[in-house]
Amino acid sequence: MAVPKHFTGYGSKSASDWQNLGKIEFEPKPFEEYDVDIKVQFCGVCGSDLHTLSGGWGGTMYPSVVGHEIVGEAVRVGDKVKSVKVGDTVGVGPNAWSCGDCSSCQRGLEQYCPDLVETYNFKYKDGSRSWGGYSNFARINERFVFPVPAEIPPAEVAPLFCAxxxxxxxxxxxxxxxxxxxxxxxxxxxxxxxxxxxxxxxxxxxxxxxxxxxxxxxxxxxxxxxxxxxxxxxxxxxxxxxxxxxxxxxxxxxxxxxxxxxxxxxxxxxxxxxxxxxxxxxxxxxxxxxxxxxxxSNTGSKDDVLEMLELVKAKSIRSWITVHPMSQCAEVVERQRNGEARFRFVLKMDGSLP
Incomplete structure (x- = not known):
């Protein structure tokens, strides 16, 4: 499918009005040979989303579109991508890019790369920004895109990629x-x-x-x-x-x-x-x-992800989630802030974004 030049998501425009999540159009990083474009189907709601939207951790770049528990369909892959093909159901967690060359990356601990770019609220070396999964598309480096096992319902697998x-x-x-x-x-x-x-x-x-x-x-x-x-x-x-x-x-x-x-x-x-x-x-x-x-401990490595998914399959572990339409993300974020999740909210794309 054709991927638009600009993506659209739900986000906040300031710390003072962070709970008012409206539609925001943004330009993703330039598409490169190891990138995968994902049409978002589900996105979990994480406590990190609230800390970032509100500015509680400091350093939030507004406007801010968050979300780093993403599941969707790979709709475009770079020329050098080998582990993902168009049409695959894939997942993404808190990280979007690492250098691949430092000692951490070489040891399979890419989550500790000193140049790590997280899935949202980070900048790439070219100055472009990373944007989260409360949106219609996500653009992520192949290193941080994972296959979703058919045995695990996609809504349930989404929060596995962070929580x-x-x-x-x-x-x-x-x-x-x-x-x-x-x-x-x-x-x-x-x-x-x-x-x-x-x-x-x-x-x-x-x-x-x-x-x-x-x-x-x-x-x-x-x-x-x-x-x-x-x-x-x-x-x-x-x-x-x-x-x-x-x-x-x-x-x-x-x-x-x-x-x-x-x-x-x-x-x-x-x-x-x-x-x-x-x-x-x-x-x-x-x-x-x-x-x-x-x-x-900072999230986990690619090997950790694959082993975790195998454990979930082998032991038939079920996530405790509640699914809501993406268009209700502002209400869901407020409920997350009030501690109402039991135990993870997941947003489902509902056609409210182009």
Whole structure:
């Protein structure tokens, strides 16, 4: 099909009016030999979208069209593209381009490329911008375009490319398997995948939440224990009970000391949620006393994506999603901000964009 010179999406024009998502026409980066043009069919709604639209993380370039959990049809491929052909159903996550030559790219850790261009709100070296998937088309480098297995419904696979990948990667890196003890802070979009995946890998999973209202859901997802952090002294009965904690929370006042106290000797707490403020002060003796580590993790690699999709197929893992028309994205984003997702909203293209 013919791909238009200009794409159209829903986005915000300023931080002061960021919730008013209107139609925005934009020019994508110049099409190159390794690029793939995708006609968007579904796009998940991520917490990163809200932080960017609102300017909460700083550095938002307005107008801003977000969305980096994209599934659609490949409608144009560059001359040197080998892994995708026109007509394929493909997915895209938070990243759109990397150099391919640095030590990170050469080691298959392209998500840590120093010149990484993310799917939206970044600039390419030629000065053109990257734009997200609340739009009719997306233009992405082949390195970050993935085949969508026929066994997984496309609406369900969309949020796997960010939320799912973001928690799968550190689980894989920490060699989680039978006998592992994993804690998950925050049972939301990322957290529900962390419970699903860790359970499927054979780990005993402890869900950690500020209130008891998600206990039933956490149990259905596969958690074997539930900890409520609003209860006095909640950490005392769980000291040194976990090998790995994935923190998916964006909270500004998180009890970091108490989280670290849950780690057994040699354990790690990995941040996959990014608050809009600095982390709380931390006494180094807390980590020295248990040889524990505080780490971060940025999405995942291409190999991680493919392994994650295989796990989803093998274990018949189902995303907990609610699908809404793309034209309702402003309402859906507001509901996401209010914490109403259970556990991921997905936008479906509905003909409202050309």
């Amino acid at each position: 799912g990948l973001t928690v799968f990667s550190p689980l894989k890196a920490n060699k989680i398997g039978p006998g592992s003890r994993v804690g998950v802070v925050g049972i939301g979009g990322l957290g529900h995948y962390a419970v699903l995946f860790a359970s499927a890998m054979g780990a005993a999973v402890t869900a950690i939440s500020h209130s008891p209202r998600k206990k039933d859901d956490a149990t259905k997802l596969g958690a074997t224990s539930f900890v409520v952090t609003s209860e006095p002294g909640w950490e005392e009965a769980h000291t040194r009970s976990l090998d790995l904690i994935l923190c998916t929370s964006f909270a500004k006042d998180m009890p970091l000391k108490e989280y670290l106290a849950l780690l057994d000797v040699g354990g790690s707490l990995v941040y996959v949620g990014i608050p809009e403020s600095d982390l709380p002060p931390l006494p180094p003796t807390l980590m020295v006393g248990t040889n524990s580590a505080l780490r971060g």
